[in-house]
Amino acid sequence: MGVLPPVARFFGADEPNEATTPDGKVLLAELGQLSPHQTYFRTHNLLTTCDPSDDDTPRLKWGCTNAYTEDSYGNPIYNWTIIDEIFDTYLERGVKPYAQIGFMPRALATDPEPYTFLFNATNTYNIIFTAWSHVPTSWQKWGELVFQWVKHEVELRGADEVNSWYWEVWNEPNIGYWNGTEQQYFTLYDYAVYNVRRALPTARVGGPEVAGGPSGTWLGLFLDHTINGTNDATGGDGSPLDFISFHAKGSPIYVNATNSAPGHLxxxxxxSLQNVRDAFAVISSYPSQKNKPVIIGEDDPDGCAACQSDAYNYRNGLIYPSYTAVAFSRDLDLALRYNINLEGTLTWAFAFQNTSYFDGFRVLATNQIDKPIINVFRMFGKLTGERLVANSTGQLSLDTVLADRVRGASDVGVLAAYNQTEGKLAAMVWNYHDDALPKPDVQITLDVSGLDTHWQGCESANLTHYRIGPTHSNSYTKWLAMGSPQSPSRAQIAELKAAGMLQTLGSPRNVKVESGKVEVAFSLPIHAISLLVLEK
Structure with missing residues (x-):
């Protein structure tokens, strides 16, 4: 089936300054070690102005860098100190920037007040859309800011390094993140990418990071503009586009109790998959764009990492990683269906410093303790090489999941790959249902055939069985068993950190290979995931 794209290596967050906190640094180091493939990080607010100007403390949905201010005469003042600190923190830990060009500095916003905001987990979301979302007072100053930024990065880090990054323009310009019109976003994009390329002609640029898949005609009109629209920065036709990006979100709810079922998530x-399908359909309708890399720039179960509600109570436990396994594997299936060059699926989740343990935010770790969700990315990191044909009698069809969700039978699915260089076969198996309700374990028999093609004469193989489940790779259930301490002892913290690592179901063992076949049987609880790795 061709090389399995290493899509699960992109992450992001609203709050850029969280990267340089102690918790952020620890987590970035872990993200940099997830797989043999490069990890990337995307963040909002890299050009946002601090308010007050000397306070870059991260808070929910806010961050700032003071990259651009003006003197009393309106002359630009560029300051890359905070951006340098953030990007240094990434690079020192093996993570590269997926650099978002935004948001609007206060000195450039057409209506600069109010600029800052204070968000809490139960606020109305729209309070965040202040002056940073506005059109610039000068397109030329906006373009020059982008040029100076990229020029600085090239001078500091070298063209080869910066060429390995992604540069994308803004975030979700089809909703409140952009206060201007669609055409004004095209102008914003033109000036940004023209000046990225003016500083580094070989830089990788893209967008539009639109919310809701194609968002009706939005994505198509953007592609039309990049192909043959008038470029407002140059006056020529079209605008550079090296990769296409959009966002996809699930829609969890809390179901109230009935006579037949308790209240549940x-x-x-x-x-989310419908967003992906619809965006892929639009992209595939443009022959000149069909081979370009596509990145789902946010691919999450819901739309607000910093919000809390009963509908978001999936974030600490097993349903989050199993959802992600299903969503990302079906993204790959949709890419095959629509002949899309899917390069990445980005998880919008990171960490918040100085919050309570297992607070319910959409994060990968809590107080330097890994949640179960991060272990599904460790599993994806071990799926390398050629994608294999893999079928499950319990797996719902792609069209069934798209149309009917996973509300009847559970989705017991599989994704497999073979790395010929390392002589490793890996198969991820999940047991997923949309409802967060108890269900019986399923009995799995994994049949692997055709091994004699690559393992001639091999009579046994080494099996390592990784598991994310109620008692494996699960710091949350360990924390609950401790009584949910908010001031855990050092011994408890050490125990929780160990529980947060990817764990095996027993020790590695030898299994028989007979006529090129291996058979492995095991039970799989609801919302659990197994990764079986066979090595000759």
Missing amino acids: QMNVSA
Whole structure:
């Protein structure tokens, strides 16, 4: 089936300054070691102005760098100190920037007040859309800011390094993140990418990071503009576009108790997959664009990492990683269906410093303790090489999941790959349902055939069985068993950190290879995931 794209290596957050906190540094180091493939990080607010100007403390949905201010005469003042600190923190830990060009500095915003905001987990979301979302007072000053930024990065780090980054323009310009019109976003994009390329002609540029898949005609009109629209920065036709990006989100709800079922969380993976399907359909309708890399720039179960509600109570436990396994594997299936060059699926989750343990935010770790979700990315990191044909009698069809969600039978699915260089075969198996309700374990028999093609004469193989489940790779259930301490002892913290690592189901063992076949049987609890790695 061709090389399995290493899509699960992109992450992001609203708050850029979290990267340089103690918790952020620890987590970035872990992200940099997830797989043999390069990890990237995307963040908002890299050009946002601090308010007050000397306070770059991170807070929910806010961050700032003071990259651009003006003197009393309106002359630009560029300051890359905070951006340098953030990007240094990434690079020192093996992570590269997926650099978002935004948001609007206060000195450039057409209506600069109010600029800052204070968000809490239960606020109305729209309070965040202040002056940073506005159109610039001068397109030329906006373009020059981008040029000076990229020029600085090239001078500091070298062209080869910066060429390995992604540069994208803004975030979700089809909703409140952009206060201007669609055409004004095209102008914003033209000036940004023209000046990125003016500083580094070989830089990788893209967008539009639109919310809701294609968002009706939005994505198509953007592609039309990049192909043959008038470039407002140059006056020529079209605008550079090296990769295409959009966002996809699920839609979880809380279901109130009935006579037949208790109140419970209910996920909706099909909502996200419909976004992906619809965006892929638009992209594939443009022959000149079909081979370009595509990145799902946010691919999450819901739309607000910094919000809390009963509908978001999936974030600490097993349903989050199992949802992600289903969503990302079906993204790959949709890419095959629409002949899309899918390069990445980005998880919008990181860490918040100085919050309570297992607070319910969409984060990968809590107080330097890894949540179960991060272990699914460790599993994806071990799926390398050629994608194999893999079928499960319990796996719902792609069209069934798209149309009917996962509300009847569970989705017991599989994704497999073979790394010929390392002589390793890996198969990820999940047991997923949208409802966060108890269900019986399923009995799995994994049949692997055709091994004699690569393992001639091999009579046994080494099996390592990784598991994310109720008692494996699960710091949350360990924390609950301790009584949910908010001031855990050093011994408890050490125990929780160990529980947060990817763990095996027993020790590695030898299994028989007969006529090129291996058979492995095991039980799999609801919302658990197994990764079986066979080595000759």
